[in-house]
Amino acid sequence: MAVQGDVLDSAGPYDRAKALSAFKLGDITFYWITRISAISVLLILGGIIISLIVGAWPAMKEYGFSFLFTQRWAPSADPPVLGALGPIYGTLITSFIAMLIAIPVGIGIAIFLTELCPQWARRPIGIAVELLAGIPSIIYGMWGFFVLGPFLANTFQPFMIRIFEGVPILGDIFGGPPSYLSLFNAALILAIMVLPFITAISVDVFKTVPPVLKEAAYGVGCTTWEVVRSVVIPYTRVGVIGGVMLALGRALGETMAVTFIIGNSFKIQSSIFGPGTTISAAIASEFAESDGLHQSGLILLGLLLFVLTFIVLACARLMLMRLEQKAGK
Amino acid sequence: MNFIKTIVAAGLVAASTSAFAADITGAGATFPFPIYSKWADAYKKETGNGLNYQSIGSGAGIKQIQAKTVTFGATDAPLKFEQLEKDGLVQWPMVMGAIVPVVNLEGIKPGELVLSGEVLGDIYLGKIKKWDDAAIAKLNPKLKLPADAITVVRRSDGSGTTFNFTDYLSKANAEWKSKVGSGTAVEWPVGVGAKGNEGVAGNIGQTKNAIGYVEYAYAKQNKLTYTGLINKAGKTVQPTIEAFQAAAANADWAKAPGYYVILTDQPGDTSWPITAATFILMHKDSTDKKAAQEAIKFFKYAFEKGGKMAEELDYIPMPDAVVKQIEKTWSAEIKS
Numbered sequence: 001m002a003v004q005g006d007v008l009d010s011a012g013p014y015d016r017a018k019a020l021s022a023f024k025l026g027d028i029t030f031y032w033i034t035r036i037s038a039i040s041v042l043l044i045l046g047g048i049i050i051s052l053i054v055g056a057w058p059a060m061k062e063y064g065f066s067f068l069f070t071q072r073w074a075p076s077a078d079p080p081v082l083g084a085l086g087p088i089y090g091t092l093i094t095s096f097i098a099m100l101i102a103i104p105v106g107i108g109i110a111i112f113l114t115e116l117c118p119q120w121a122r123r124p125i126g127i128a129v130e131l132l133a134g135i136p137s138i139i140y141g142m143w144g145f146f147v148l149g150p151f152l153a154n155t156f157q158p159f160m161i162r163i164f165e166g167v168p169i170l171g172d173i174f175g176g177p178p179s180y181l182s183l184f185n186a187a188l189i190l191a192i193m194v195l196p197f198i199t200a201i202s203v204d205v206f207k208t209v210p211p212v213l214k215e216a217a218y219g220v221g222c223t224t225w226e227v228v229r230s231v232v233i234p235y236t237r238v239g240v241i242g243g244v245m246l247a248l249g250r251a252l253g254e255t256m257a258v259t260f261i262i263g264n265s266f267k268i269q270s271s272i273f274g275p276g277t278t279i280s281a282a283i284a285s286e287f288a289e290s291d292g293l294h295q296s297g298l299i300l301l302g303l304l305l306f307v308l309t310f311i312v313l314a315c316a317r318l319m320l321m322r323l324e325q326k327a328g329k
Numbered sequence: 330m331n332f333i334k335t336i337v338a339a340g341l342v343a344a345s346t347s348a349f350a351a352d353i354t355g356a357g358a359t360f361p362f363p364i365y366s367k368w369a370d371a372y373k374k375e376t377g378n379g380l381n382y383q384s385i386g387s388g389a390g391i392k393q394i395q396a397k398t399v400t401f402g403a404t405d406a407p408l409k410f411e412q413l414e415k416d417g418l419v420q421w422p423m424v425m426g427a428i429v430p431v432v433n434l435e436g437i438k439p440g441e442l443v444l445s446g447e448v449l450g451d452i453y454l455g456k457i458k459k460w461d462d463a464a465i466a467k468l469n470p471k472l473k474l475p476a477d478a479i480t481v482v483r484r485s486d487g488s489g490t491t492f493n494f495t496d497y498l499s500k501a502n503a504e505w506k507s508k509v510g511s512g513t514a515v516e517w518p519v520g521v522g523a524k525g526n527e528g529v530a531g532n533i534g535q536t537k538n539a540i541g542y543v544e545y546a547y548a549k550q551n552k553l554t555y556t557g558l559i560n561k562a563g564k565t566v567q568p569t570i571e572a573f574q575a576a577a578a579n580a581d582w583a584k585a586p587g588y589y590v591i592l593t594d595q596p597g598d599t600s601w602p603i604t605a606a607t608f609i610l611m612h613k614d615s616t617d618k619k620a621a622q623e624a625i626k627f628f629k630y631a632f633e634k635g636g637k638m639a640e641e642l643d644y645i646p647m648p649d650a651v652v653k654q655i656e657k658t659w660s661a662e663i664k665s
Contacts, residue, residue: 076512289487
């Protein structure tokens with residue numbers, strides 16, 4: 001027994017140190033695994049930026065800053081003349097129209113789901129909205145091409161064109177002829193695609209509003225609209241804007257659905273019913289059969305989209321910070 | 330339908346490649362993908378050897394063969410002879426297709442409307458804006474054409490179809506040549522772009538007063554109203570297999586180094602003016618000789634037994650005389 005005790009005594013502190021160092025080792029390993037994971041994101045991002053710059057370099061050298069302000073896109077000319085103004089315009093205008101439609105509708109759905117919807121209907125509608133997010137973008141593209149496009153070209157666009165004919169500015173924006181493939185059609189598809197992002201996030205943040213706040217507002221005689229406007233929205237502003245920005249990011253970069261229905265025309269037209277192109281659609285359309293300077297120009301377009309998205313996200317951050325400061329005062 | 334065929338064919342190729350690792354590999358043009366898949370399927374049944382063809386586009390196919398990552402490359406736009414020599418490549422035409430202008434005009438049946446390259450070019454330049462334009466009426470004195478605006482439809486994606494179509498317009502219309510030129514993607518003066526042949530076909534089918542261009546198979550399968558064309562000899566021709574083959578037969582293959590012949594606007598009374606061949610590229614001195622031999626065996630099989638299959642998919646087999654010449658080229662140029 002004594003021998004055993006001896007062993008235990010001598011083994012005790014030794015084991016404890018060993019066990020502790022084992023824990024320490026585990027901790028260090030864990031620390032490094034997570035750290036490497038985090039660093040790898042930076043490395044991948046850096047790698048993408050560098051390879052984009054390398055690929056875009058010939059076009060950058062050839063065109064310089066005039067690339068941003070040239071509307072002409074003539075890859076078959078000799079030498080090729082490439083300008084990004086058309087795709088940049090198309091990207092911004094389609095995303096703008098998409099957000100114009102998706103923000104009110106998306107937030108409207110979220111308000112209905114959290115505040116007004118009868119309990120039994122909440123889940124079906126909520127799941128339907130989330131399913132919209134799960135539909136692959138190519139399906140939206142095909143649906144846009146075969147179903148939505150013809151409807152818009154035969155019914156909606158002629159109607160709008162008739163209404164605004166002769167009206168200054170608006171007459172130009174909603175000018176004819178109607179087309180299956182247009183900026184407006186692409187924007188409408190984008191609106192449907194980004195809707196679930198706005199709705200899902202808004203629903204989640206609306207649920208975080210303490211019931212006591214809302215009950216108090218109802219208690220002093222507020223209507224539902226007033227509760228939403230003065231209690232729910234101000235309380236959740238940051239979250240809702242986050243959702244909107246996520247949606248905007250998707251709208252700016254969406255490729256497949258837009259490629260199907262935008263018409264890939266690099267000319268800027270005043271009418272939103274005319275064909276146009278976005279940065280991502282131009283790349284998707286032309287990259288496979290491009291070479292030399294043309295391909296480099298397309299990679300430069302990709303770099304521009306990267307920068308554009310970055311600027312939008314930075315602006316969103318800035319806006320959020322401003323809002324938070326204002327709310328703090 | 331062709332879309333479904335392509336998917337099925339792609340599935341078959343995918344299935345066959347997964348079973349055999351040592352397959353012939355090729356990459357390039359999308360235009361011949363359905364027929365290469367069909368040949369590959371038949372060849373596999375007969376010999377057990379599969380073909381793994383990736384339809385990644387002509388430009389990418391050329392890059393892949395230059396980088397020697399595939400046994401053969403495929404391209405719709407042939408490489409110039411100097412380029413072939415520089416890269417140590419052999420080039421030959423494998424199969425042909427034709428491009429037809431299609432319209433959607435009320436009361437006009439397939440083949441009734443006749444256009445010339447000059448007029449077609451002016452329509453695509455935006456100079457001819459309405460269907461009752463004097464230039465169109467002159468070619469079609471008996472037809473009553475509407476006073477409506479022409480909706481011009483073209484490809485939105487870069488493609489070999491566009492390359493051949495714009496090449497034809499460049500040859501037939503001087504202004505097109507100086508202002509736009511030819512290429513897989515060009516600076517279109519007017520028109521909306523639809524994605525792929527199926528996109529253009531779909532758009533033409535649904536849009537009144539539209540004009541577009543598609544490969545013959547798509548015009549046939551979608552029952553679109555194709556037009557007749559006036560060829561180089563000044564004769565009016567209709568898009569038929571005979572007219573396409575006449576264009577290939579009248580081309581001067583023997584004198585073209587590297588078979589560099591673009592089949593648009595060929596001479597001959599019966600030649601269809603927008604015919605196009607699609608080309609195969611292989612290294613003369615391949616690093617993997619065995620794979621190269623296997624590939625040649627496959628192409629030989631396709632030339633000998635694949636003609637009927639090609640016609641079923643509305644491709645046009647190469648004329649026999651050209652095939653004989655190509656087989657001579659193989660034995661002379663490709664080292665085994």
